Amino acid sequence: MTDKSVWDKEIPVPAKVIEYVDPGVLSKLPPGTQVQGITASGASYWAQTAKILATDQGGNPTPFFIKVHQFEHGKNMVSAEYYAMSLLYSVVPHMVAEPLGWGAYTDEPETYFYLCRFLELSGNIPSVTDFPKLVAEFHQRGRSPTGEFGFPITTYGGRNPQTFPLCKSWEECFSRGLENIFDMEEKTHGPDEEMRQLRRGLMTKVIPRLLRPLETEGRALTPTLVHGDLWDGNASVDKATGRPMIFDATPLYAHNEYELGPWWATRHKMTREYIAGYKAIPGCHPSEPKEDFESRGALYALRFDLHASSLYPGNLKHRQLVMETMRDLLEKYPLGYEGYLLQKGLTPPATLVAAEARADNSDETITAPCSRTTGHEDTGNRGGEEQSS
Numbered sequence: 008m009t010d011k012s013v014w015d016k017e018i019p020v021p022a023k024v025i026e027y028v029d030p031g032v033l034s035k036l037p038p039g040t041q042v043q044g045i046t047a048s049g050a051s052y053w054a055q056t057a058k059i060l061a062t063d064q065g066g067n068p069t070p071f072f073i074k075v076h077q078f079e080h081g082k083n084m085v086s087a088e089y090y091a092m093s094l095l096y097s098v099v100p101h102m103v104a105e106p107l108g109w110g111a112y113t114d115e116p117e118t119y120f121y122l123c124r125f126l127e128l129s130g131n132i133p134s135v136t137d138f139p140k141l142v143a144e145f146h147q148r149g150r151s152p153t154g155e156f157g158f159p160i161t162t163y164g165g166r167n168p169q170t171f172p173l174c175k176s177w178e179e180c181f182s183r184g185l186e187n188i189f190d191m192e193e194k195t196h197g198p199d200e201e202m203r204q205l206r207r208g209l210m211t212k213v214i215p216r217l218l219r220p221l222e223t224e225g226r227a228l229t230p231t232l233v234h235g236d237l238w239d240g241n242a243s244v245d246k247a248t249g250r251p252m253i254f255d256a257t258p259l260y261a262h263n264e265y266e267l268g269p270w271w272a273t274r275h276k277m278t279r280e281y282i283a284g285y286k287a288i289p290g291c292h293p294s295e296p297k298e299d300f301e302s303r304g305a306l307y308a309l310r311f312d313l314h315a316s317s318l319y320p321g322n323l324k325h326r327q328l329v330m331e332t333m334r335d336l337l338e339k340y341p342l343g344y345e346g347y348l349l350q351k352g353l354t355p356p357a358t359l360v361a362a363e364a365r366a367d368n369s370d371e372t373i374t375a376p377c378s379r380t381t382g383h384e385d386t387g388n389r390g391g392e393e394q395s396s
Contacts, residue, residue: 018055022047024075024118025057032059032073035108035122039064048072048125053166054081058125070125072104078117084163085109085121091162091256092123098149098232102141102253126252128243132276133251139284141251142237142266143291149232151260156180156230158259164236165318167191171259177228178218180261182210185310192317196326205333209309212343213336217303219344220296221262228294230260236311238269239276264294268307302339305332 028042036042041062049056049072059071076084089109096103105124112118133141157173157180168191171184189206193199221228234241235257242253270281282304285291293300309332316325340346345355 016052018051019053020055020075020077020081020118022055024112024115025055025073028059029115029118029120030113031110032112032120032122035110036061036071037063037069037107040069045073049074054084071107072123072125074121075112076119080166081117082111082119083161083168084166085119087160087162088121088255090160091258092121092254094232094258095145095234095253095256099141099145099253101250102145104252104254127246128252129246131244132239133242133244135277135280135284138242138251138277139281140288142234143285143288146231146233146263146266147290149260151230151232154230156228156260156262157184162235162257162259164257164314167314167317169257169314171261176222177230177262178214178222180259181218181265181310182214184259185214185313186210188310188313188317192313192326192329195317195320196323199326202326202330205330205337208337209333213306213333213340215344216340216342216347217299217306217336218262220299220347221294226295228262231263232258233261233263233266235259235261235266236269237266237277238272238311242277262294263291264300264303265307265310267304268311271304271308272311302336305336309333309336 025045025047028045033042036059043060043062045057045059047056048058051074053076055075057073057075059073061069061071063069074085074088076082086109089106092103092106096106104126107122107124109119109121112120132138153173155173155175156177157171159173161168161170163169168187169184170187171180174180174183193202220226234253236255237253241255242251244250245252267282267285269275270277270279272278286293286300294303309329312325312328312332316323316329319325342349348355
């Protein structure tokens with residue numbers, strides 16, 4: 008599913024790479040597979056995608072899906088997509104097409120692929136009656152093995168990397184990940200003084216106000232594995248089984264409400280009905296302070312709008328959405344975390360008051376250092392979705 012009004016450039020990978028099945032691809036197919044052909048399938052702004060027609064050892068149809076990128080950046084994307092989707096498959100195999108591998112073409116230089124089972128998808132979004140329950144099940148199964156937030160490798164949304172470093176605190180992890188996306192967005196569209204001022208206010212006032220209470224006053228969050236870009240373009244229904252399926256993940260261990268970020272956007276097909284269904288499930292009720300739930304939703308939705316803005320030079324629609332959201336949040340929380348403490352009758356620590364005073368007079372943001380992101384295999388990266396929410 009692509010939209011020419013969003014991006015109308017040619018796919019940066021030649022179509023010839025899906026006109027045949029390369030020996031490098033053949034080497035990743037299950038033993039006994041007989042290839043019968045290949046045909047273009049799916050849609051992407053960034054990659055060539057195709058369906059490989061094949062049969063298994065018993066002569067039964069067993070099609071495969073291939074996604075092809077080029078150059079070092081493409082190698083990073085497909086290797087990391089395999090890492091990410093393999094992780095999701097290990098947690099919810101009934102919701103993910105089985106990943107089979109990634110590798111390099113033999114007959115084309117600097118050409119790399121991701122390979123998985125092919126599923127005939129309906130093109131419809133999963134039903135609100137069952138999808139929120141499945142997402143909740145996924146979240147309840149996927150827990151951080153280290154107890155940290157973030158992800159050990161770089162992920163990709165479209166062609167742009169996103170890094171959420173491993174941190175003990177969700178506020179630190181989210182803040183540093185968002186700073187990276189802000190930087191990418193500015194490279195795409197250039198600097199804007201109001202955007203810079205709003206960004207500083209968001210980082211120094213809004214984020215501490217909305218995320219710090221989640222992990223203070225005796226509260227704690229459990230780092231939860233999330234898909235990371237669960238908009239309606241990355242979920243559908245398997246025609247053969249009727250089961251909801253998810254794909255093109257950019258996962259991380261996060262606050263579970265982060266997953267709902269795309270569902271807050273009115274332009275999407277999975278909207279507040281899905282949010283209502285999810286938060287009604289035991290174990291998925293809004294985190295305390297519950298009164299901040301909708302504002303946290305706006306903050307998380309902003310992250311997806313910001314990343315979308317970073318992808319499309321010349322299209323300022325998403326930047327305008329981001330700026331509007333930042334204005335609204337800063338109007339609602341002008342005093343930041345200090346205002347929250349005063350409202351609760353608590354005394355702000357002297358270090359916080361001093362830090363916020365410094366930040367008000369500079370571009371400083373108040374975040375603590377956290378552990379570095381580590382590499383994956385020989386690339387240090389992971390692959391990602393074809394579009395952005």
